[in-house]
Amino acid sequence: MVPDSTSITALVFLSLVLALVAILVSIFLIVRYMSIAKHLKLISEALSGKALKRFVKAIEERKSKKIRKRYLIFEILIYGNEVNPQYSMERAKVEGAIKESFRELFGSLALSRSGISLVYFNVKDMKGVLRFKAPYRTKIITALGYVKEINGVRVIVVPLGISGTLKKALSKLRK
Amino acid sequence: MRYGSTEKLDKVALIAKKLGYRIMCVEGLSKSLLLSDVLFIPRKTSSDINELLKIKRNTLKVYLINSPSDLKSYPRLRGVAALVCLSCKALNVRTPKHVERLVALGLPIEVAIRDIYKALKERGYLRGLDHLISTVESGKVELIACSGASKHLELLHPKVIISTLIELGVDEVNALKAVTSAPAKVIRGLEYGAR
Numbered sequence: 030m031v032p033d034s035t036s037i038t039a040l041v042f043l044s045l046v047l048a049l050v051a052i053l054v055s056i057f058l059i060v061r062y063m064s065i066a067k068h069l070k071l072i073s074e075a076l077s078g079k080a081l082k083r084f085v086k087a088i089e090e091r092k093s094k095k096i097r098k099r100y101l102i103f104e105i106l107i108y109g110n111e112v113n114p115q116y117s118m119e120r121a122k123v124e125g126a127i128k129e130s131f132r133e134l135f136g137s138l139a140l141s142r143s144g145i146s147l148v149y150f151n152v153k154d155m156k157g158v159l160r161f162k163a164p165y166r167t168k169i170i171t172a173l174g175y176v177k178e179i180n181g182v183r184v185i186v187v188p189l190g191i192s193g194t195l196k197k198a199l200s201k202l203r204k
Numbered sequence: 205m206r207y208g209s210t211e212k213l214d215k216v217a218l219i220a221k222k223l224g225y226r227i228m229c230v231e232g233l234s235k236s237l238l239l240s241d242v243l244f245i246p247r248k249t250s251s252d253i254n255e256l257l258k259i260k261r262n263t264l265k266v267y268l269i270n271s272p273s274d275l276k277s278y279p280r281l282r283g284v285a286a287l288v289c290l291s292c293k294a295l296n297v298r299t300p301k302h303v304e305r306l307v308a309l310g311l312p313i314e315v316a317i318r319d320i321y322k323a324l325k326e327r328g329y330l331r332g333l334d335h336l337i338s339t340v341e342s343g344k345v346e347l348i349a350c351s352g353a354s355k356h357l358e359l360l361h362p363k364v365i366i367s368t369l370i371e372l373g374v375d376e377v378n379a380l381k382a383v384t385s386a387p388a389k390v391i392r393g394l395e396y397g398a399r
Binding site: 106134168171174183185188 | 321324
């Protein structure tokens with residue numbers, strides 16, 4: 030039996046429709062599950078000059094990830110009969126003692142990379158703010174516990190808190 | 205406070221309160237005390253099991269390990285001591301076999317941060333501590349960290365203890381547990397109740 034021309038065209042049309050549906054479904058699945066939509070968006074955005082510049086800048090920024098600074102608020106506790114009432118703690122000696130304990134525990138290289146510096150120190154309250162780079166947070170706190178004496182007097186350095194800006198750190202300190 | 209401290213408790217209580225402590229276990233106390241909102245619990249640390257057996261019920265009994273030979277009578281320790289404490293010397297215990305014995309005990313292990321500082325100054329590399337930390341990380345044993353102070357100015361802030369443990373390689377969660385929930389569990393066992 031030979032099929033007539035109308036049935037052949039109908040079959041061809043049906044197979045074409047099926048193929049088209051299959052292609053659409055596969056494209057939809059690829060876009061959905063392989064996160065190509067994001068790339069497509071990026072490519073379309075990259076076609077304009079401004080967007081291209083922004084894209085390049087974003088990649089450059091991602092490469093040179095900026096290390097954030099943090100501010101640690103601390104207090105120095107001095108108790109005991111051995112302390113002279115006229116005794117006052119110098120800012121440089123406090124900074125030196127903290128840096129020395131850090132160097133003893135983690136070495137000179139880590140000390141230079143941590144960026145420790147005493148930003149503020151109130152001699153009356155014995156409270157201060159220490160600036161450092163965020164990844165060295167636990168190291169700095171450990172080093173504070175390692176400080177035994179400052180200027181020949183036994184002390185405890187107590188970490189009170191950490192903040193992201195100096196302004197907030199100072200406001201916390203005054204509370 | 206450990207190892208026969210003779211410090212006046214008023215001073216200790218003031219500093220402990222400032223550092224955020226609520227309960228302290230002090231060597232040489234006959235009964236519990238509440239000073240400046242800090243509860244002081246009597247504690248007895250010894251490497252002699254017979255001595256620990258004579259101690260009153262509400263005292264924290266701690267078995268002190270100075271050398272690997274102290275672990276010989278370890279099966280007798282169960283039910284006597286509430287926890288095991290590693291001294292400065294024991295932090296350098298060499299073989300993992302000793303750590304295995306500690307695990308078999310099923311008691312929490314106490315490590316004093318001051319002892320670690322001291323041992324680090326003397327030796328540098330602490331094998332025993334290294335083995336212990338890897339065992340703690342595998343979840344086989346519970347770690348308790350304390351400041352190990354013998355004077356009031358040797359107390360450490362809990363944040364300092366946690367940071368030191370993290371720097372030594374302990375996971376942040378386990379480090380936090382070592383200062384908070386693990387000691388609270390031991391104290392609850394002494395019928396004081398965690399505050």
